[in-house]
Amino acid sequence: MPCNKRAPGSGCAALQGFNRMHAVLGASETCIAVHPSDMAVAMAALDAQIETTLPDGTTRTIAIGDLRRLPSATPHVETALGHGEMITAVTLPPPPPGRQLYRKVRDRASYAFVLVSVATVVETSGDRIRSARIAIGGVAPKPWRPREAEYVLAGAAAADAAFSGAETALAGAVGRGGNDFKIPLAKRTLRQTLAAAAEGA
Incomplete structure:
Protein backbone atom coordinates (compact mmCIF):
# COMPACT_ATOMS: atom_id res chain seq x y z
CA MET A 1 0.00 0.00 0.00
CA PRO A 2 1.29 3.48 -0.76
CA CYS A 3 2.75 5.40 2.19
CA ASN A 4 4.51 8.74 1.93
CA LYS A 5 6.44 8.02 5.11
CA ARG A 6 7.99 4.85 3.72
CA ALA A 7 8.20 5.87 0.07
CA PRO A 8 7.98 9.66 -0.39
CA GLY A 9 5.68 10.61 -3.24
CA SER A 10 3.88 7.25 -3.37
CA GLY A 11 0.66 8.55 -1.79
CA CYS A 12 -1.27 7.90 1.41
CA ALA A 13 -3.52 4.84 1.34
CA ALA A 14 -5.22 5.87 4.58
CA LEU A 15 -6.74 9.05 3.15
CA GLN A 16 -9.49 7.12 1.40
CA GLY A 17 -8.87 3.71 2.96
CA PHE A 18 -8.85 2.20 6.46
CA ASN A 19 -8.16 5.11 8.80
CA ARG A 20 -9.90 4.32 12.09
CA MET A 21 -6.74 4.93 14.15
CA HIS A 22 -5.51 7.95 12.20
CA ALA A 23 -5.12 11.65 12.92
CA VAL A 24 -7.90 14.25 13.00
CA LEU A 25 -5.62 17.19 13.92
CA GLY A 26 -2.35 18.38 12.41
CA ALA A 27 -2.52 16.03 9.41
CA SER A 28 -2.06 16.97 5.77
CA GLU A 29 -3.11 15.79 2.32
CA THR A 30 0.07 13.72 2.20
CA CYS A 31 -0.18 11.92 5.55
CA ILE A 32 -2.71 11.30 8.34
CA ALA A 33 -0.58 8.96 10.46
CA VAL A 34 -1.03 9.31 14.21
CA HIS A 35 1.47 9.38 17.06
CA PRO A 36 0.31 6.64 19.50
CA SER A 37 2.61 7.31 22.47
CA ASP A 38 1.36 7.49 26.05
CA MET A 39 4.40 8.84 27.87
CA ALA A 40 5.14 11.59 25.34
CA VAL A 41 1.65 13.05 25.84
CA ALA A 42 2.16 13.39 29.59
CA MET A 43 5.63 14.84 29.01
CA ALA A 44 4.19 17.38 26.58
CA ALA A 45 1.80 18.65 29.25
CA LEU A 46 4.75 18.96 31.64
CA ASP A 47 6.91 20.88 29.11
CA ALA A 48 9.71 18.32 29.01
CA GLN A 49 13.03 19.17 27.37
CA ILE A 50 14.87 16.74 25.07
CA GLU A 51 18.65 16.70 25.32
CA THR A 52 20.60 15.49 22.29
CA THR A 53 24.16 14.90 21.14
CA LEU A 54 25.27 15.52 17.57
CA PRO A 55 27.95 13.50 15.74
CA ASP A 56 30.58 16.19 16.38
CA GLY A 57 29.96 15.94 20.13
CA THR A 58 28.02 19.16 20.53
CA THR A 59 24.77 19.08 22.45
CA ARG A 60 21.48 20.90 22.27
CA THR A 61 18.12 21.04 24.01
CA ILE A 62 14.81 20.78 22.16
CA ALA A 63 11.40 21.53 23.67
CA ILE A 64 9.32 18.37 23.45
CA GLY A 65 6.68 20.20 21.43
CA ASP A 66 9.30 20.95 18.77
CA LEU A 67 10.78 17.44 18.55
CA ARG A 68 8.22 15.86 16.20
CA ARG A 69 7.25 17.61 12.97
CA LEU A 70 3.82 17.80 11.40
CA PRO A 71 3.72 15.99 8.04
CA SER A 72 3.01 18.92 5.72
CA ALA A 73 4.46 17.94 2.33
CA THR A 74 7.37 15.92 3.82
CA PRO A 75 5.87 13.26 6.10
CA HIS A 76 9.01 11.13 5.85
CA VAL A 77 10.85 13.79 7.91
CA GLU A 78 9.32 12.98 11.28
CA THR A 79 11.51 14.83 13.80
CA ALA A 80 13.72 17.87 14.20
CA LEU A 81 16.76 15.63 14.76
CA GLY A 82 19.68 16.00 12.39
CA HIS A 83 21.52 13.15 10.70
CA GLY A 84 23.27 11.11 13.40
CA GLU A 85 21.84 13.19 16.25
CA MET A 86 20.90 11.06 19.25
CA ILE A 87 18.55 11.68 22.17
CA THR A 88 20.54 11.28 25.38
CA ALA A 89 18.15 12.51 28.07
CA VAL A 90 14.71 13.86 28.83
CA THR A 91 14.46 16.57 31.48
CA LEU A 92 11.29 17.48 33.33
CA PRO A 93 11.08 20.94 34.93
CA PRO A 94 9.74 21.31 38.47
CA PRO A 95 6.09 20.21 38.52
CA PRO A 96 3.64 23.02 37.85
CA PRO A 97 1.02 23.86 40.47
CA GLY A 98 -2.34 22.16 40.19
Whole structure:
Protein backbone atom coordinates (compact mmCIF):
# COMPACT_ATOMS: atom_id res chain seq x y z
CA MET A 1 0.00 0.00 0.00
CA PRO A 2 1.29 3.48 -0.76
CA CYS A 3 2.75 5.40 2.19
CA ASN A 4 4.51 8.74 1.93
CA LYS A 5 6.44 8.02 5.11
CA ARG A 6 7.99 4.85 3.72
CA ALA A 7 8.20 5.87 0.07
CA PRO A 8 7.98 9.66 -0.39
CA GLY A 9 5.68 10.61 -3.24
CA SER A 10 3.88 7.25 -3.37
CA GLY A 11 0.66 8.55 -1.79
CA CYS A 12 -1.27 7.90 1.41
CA ALA A 13 -3.52 4.84 1.34
CA ALA A 14 -5.22 5.87 4.58
CA LEU A 15 -6.74 9.05 3.15
CA GLN A 16 -9.49 7.12 1.40
CA GLY A 17 -8.87 3.71 2.96
CA PHE A 18 -8.85 2.20 6.46
CA ASN A 19 -8.16 5.11 8.80
CA ARG A 20 -9.90 4.32 12.09
CA MET A 21 -6.74 4.93 14.15
CA HIS A 22 -5.51 7.95 12.20
CA ALA A 23 -5.12 11.65 12.92
CA VAL A 24 -7.90 14.25 13.00
CA LEU A 25 -5.62 17.19 13.92
CA GLY A 26 -2.35 18.38 12.41
CA ALA A 27 -2.52 16.03 9.41
CA SER A 28 -2.06 16.97 5.77
CA GLU A 29 -3.11 15.79 2.32
CA THR A 30 0.07 13.72 2.20
CA CYS A 31 -0.18 11.92 5.55
CA ILE A 32 -2.71 11.30 8.34
CA ALA A 33 -0.58 8.96 10.46
CA VAL A 34 -1.03 9.31 14.21
CA HIS A 35 1.47 9.38 17.06
CA PRO A 36 0.31 6.64 19.50
CA SER A 37 2.61 7.31 22.47
CA ASP A 38 1.36 7.49 26.05
CA MET A 39 4.40 8.84 27.87
CA ALA A 40 5.14 11.59 25.34
CA VAL A 41 1.65 13.05 25.84
CA ALA A 42 2.16 13.39 29.59
CA MET A 43 5.63 14.84 29.01
CA ALA A 44 4.19 17.38 26.58
CA ALA A 45 1.80 18.65 29.25
CA LEU A 46 4.75 18.96 31.64
CA ASP A 47 6.91 20.88 29.11
CA ALA A 48 9.71 18.32 29.01
CA GLN A 49 13.03 19.17 27.37
CA ILE A 50 14.87 16.74 25.07
CA GLU A 51 18.65 16.70 25.32
CA THR A 52 20.60 15.49 22.29
CA THR A 53 24.16 14.90 21.14
CA LEU A 54 25.27 15.52 17.57
CA PRO A 55 27.95 13.50 15.74
CA ASP A 56 30.58 16.19 16.38
CA GLY A 57 29.96 15.94 20.13
CA THR A 58 28.02 19.16 20.53
CA THR A 59 24.77 19.08 22.45
CA ARG A 60 21.48 20.90 22.27
CA THR A 61 18.12 21.04 24.01
CA ILE A 62 14.81 20.78 22.16
CA ALA A 63 11.40 21.53 23.67
CA ILE A 64 9.32 18.37 23.45
CA GLY A 65 6.68 20.20 21.43
CA ASP A 66 9.30 20.95 18.77
CA LEU A 67 10.78 17.44 18.55
CA ARG A 68 8.22 15.86 16.20
CA ARG A 69 7.25 17.61 12.97
CA LEU A 70 3.82 17.80 11.40
CA PRO A 71 3.72 15.99 8.04
CA SER A 72 3.01 18.92 5.72
CA ALA A 73 4.46 17.94 2.33
CA THR A 74 7.37 15.92 3.82
CA PRO A 75 5.87 13.26 6.10
CA HIS A 76 9.01 11.13 5.85
CA VAL A 77 10.85 13.79 7.91
CA GLU A 78 9.32 12.98 11.28
CA THR A 79 11.51 14.83 13.80
CA ALA A 80 13.72 17.87 14.20
CA LEU A 81 16.76 15.63 14.76
CA GLY A 82 19.68 16.00 12.39
CA HIS A 83 21.52 13.15 10.70
CA GLY A 84 23.27 11.11 13.40
CA GLU A 85 21.84 13.19 16.25
CA MET A 86 20.90 11.06 19.25
CA ILE A 87 18.55 11.68 22.17
CA THR A 88 20.54 11.28 25.38
CA ALA A 89 18.15 12.51 28.07
CA VAL A 90 14.71 13.86 28.83
CA THR A 91 14.46 16.57 31.48
CA LEU A 92 11.29 17.48 33.33
CA PRO A 93 11.08 20.94 34.93
CA PRO A 94 9.74 21.31 38.47
CA PRO A 95 6.09 20.21 38.52
CA PRO A 96 3.64 23.02 37.85
CA PRO A 97 1.02 23.86 40.47
CA GLY A 98 -2.34 22.16 40.19
CA ARG A 99 -3.73 18.67 39.84
CA GLN A 100 -2.31 16.36 37.18
CA LEU A 101 -4.48 13.74 35.46
CA TYR A 102 -3.98 11.35 32.56
CA ARG A 103 -6.79 9.43 30.86
CA LYS A 104 -6.46 6.88 28.07
CA VAL A 105 -9.29 5.49 25.95
CA ARG A 106 -8.53 2.26 24.07
CA ASP A 107 -10.26 -0.69 22.49
CA ARG A 108 -9.28 -3.20 25.18
CA ALA A 109 -7.98 -3.08 28.73
CA SER A 110 -4.32 -3.89 28.04
CA TYR A 111 -1.70 -3.82 25.30
CA ALA A 112 -3.72 -1.54 23.05
CA PHE A 113 -2.72 1.60 21.23
CA VAL A 114 -4.54 4.71 22.31
CA LEU A 115 -7.68 5.90 20.56
CA VAL A 116 -7.67 9.17 22.53
CA SER A 117 -5.70 10.21 25.58
CA VAL A 118 -5.63 13.42 27.59
CA ALA A 119 -3.03 14.77 30.00
CA THR A 120 -4.02 17.83 32.00
CA VAL A 121 -2.64 20.01 34.74
CA VAL A 122 -5.29 22.29 36.24
CA GLU A 123 -4.71 24.92 38.91
CA THR A 124 -7.74 26.58 40.47
CA SER A 125 -8.30 29.61 42.65
CA GLY A 126 -11.65 29.57 44.36
CA ASP A 127 -14.26 28.61 41.79
CA ARG A 128 -12.16 29.65 38.79
CA ILE A 129 -9.39 28.03 36.80
CA ARG A 130 -6.16 29.88 37.30
CA SER A 131 -4.17 27.98 34.69
CA ALA A 132 -4.47 24.81 32.63
CA ARG A 133 -2.21 22.68 30.50
CA ILE A 134 -3.58 20.19 27.99
CA ALA A 135 -1.97 17.56 25.81
CA ILE A 136 -4.00 15.15 23.68
CA GLY A 137 -2.76 11.85 22.30
CA GLY A 138 -4.03 9.60 19.54
CA VAL A 139 -5.41 12.46 17.45
CA ALA A 140 -2.39 13.97 15.69
CA PRO A 141 1.04 13.13 14.25
CA LYS A 142 2.55 14.30 17.54
CA PRO A 143 1.29 14.92 21.08
CA TRP A 144 -1.18 17.74 20.51
CA ARG A 145 -0.93 20.83 22.73
CA PRO A 146 -3.99 23.04 22.07
CA ARG A 147 -2.68 26.36 23.38
CA GLU A 148 -5.85 28.20 22.37
CA ALA A 149 -7.87 26.00 24.70
CA GLU A 150 -5.44 26.69 27.53
CA TYR A 151 -5.94 30.44 26.99
CA VAL A 152 -9.73 30.01 27.00
CA LEU A 153 -9.59 28.11 30.29
CA ALA A 154 -7.38 30.62 32.14
CA GLY A 155 -9.67 32.66 34.40
CA ALA A 156 -12.83 30.80 33.40
CA ALA A 157 -15.38 29.55 35.92
CA ALA A 158 -14.43 25.97 36.77
CA ALA A 159 -18.04 24.80 36.51
CA ASP A 160 -18.35 25.90 32.87
CA ALA A 161 -14.81 25.71 31.53
CA ALA A 162 -14.60 22.05 30.50
CA PHE A 163 -17.10 22.38 27.64
CA SER A 164 -15.57 25.51 26.10
CA GLY A 165 -12.05 24.13 26.52
CA ALA A 166 -12.91 20.90 24.73
CA GLU A 167 -14.70 22.67 21.88
CA THR A 168 -11.77 25.02 21.36
CA ALA A 169 -9.19 22.22 21.50
CA LEU A 170 -10.94 20.23 18.73
CA ALA A 171 -12.11 23.18 16.65
CA GLY A 172 -9.87 22.35 13.70
CA ALA A 173 -10.39 18.58 13.73
CA VAL A 174 -11.11 16.84 10.40
CA GLY A 175 -12.29 13.25 10.12
CA ARG A 176 -11.71 11.00 7.11
CA GLY A 177 -14.62 8.64 7.55
CA GLY A 178 -13.35 5.78 9.66
CA ASN A 179 -11.87 8.09 12.27
CA ASP A 180 -14.79 10.55 12.52
CA PHE A 181 -15.72 9.10 15.91
CA LYS A 182 -12.44 10.37 17.39
CA ILE A 183 -13.63 13.97 17.34
CA PRO A 184 -16.59 13.60 19.74
CA LEU A 185 -14.63 10.99 21.71
CA ALA A 186 -11.74 13.42 22.21
CA LYS A 187 -14.14 16.20 23.26
CA ARG A 188 -15.86 13.97 25.82
CA THR A 189 -12.58 12.65 27.20
CA LEU A 190 -11.14 16.14 27.49
CA ARG A 191 -14.28 17.49 29.17
CA GLN A 192 -14.33 14.71 31.74
CA THR A 193 -10.61 14.98 32.47
CA LEU A 194 -10.69 18.76 32.83
CA ALA A 195 -13.74 18.60 35.10
CA ALA A 196 -12.14 15.95 37.31
CA ALA A 197 -8.86 17.85 37.51
CA ALA A 198 -10.60 21.13 38.36
CA GLU A 199 -12.72 19.45 41.02
CA GLY A 200 -9.71 17.93 42.71
CA ALA A 201 -7.32 20.87 42.31
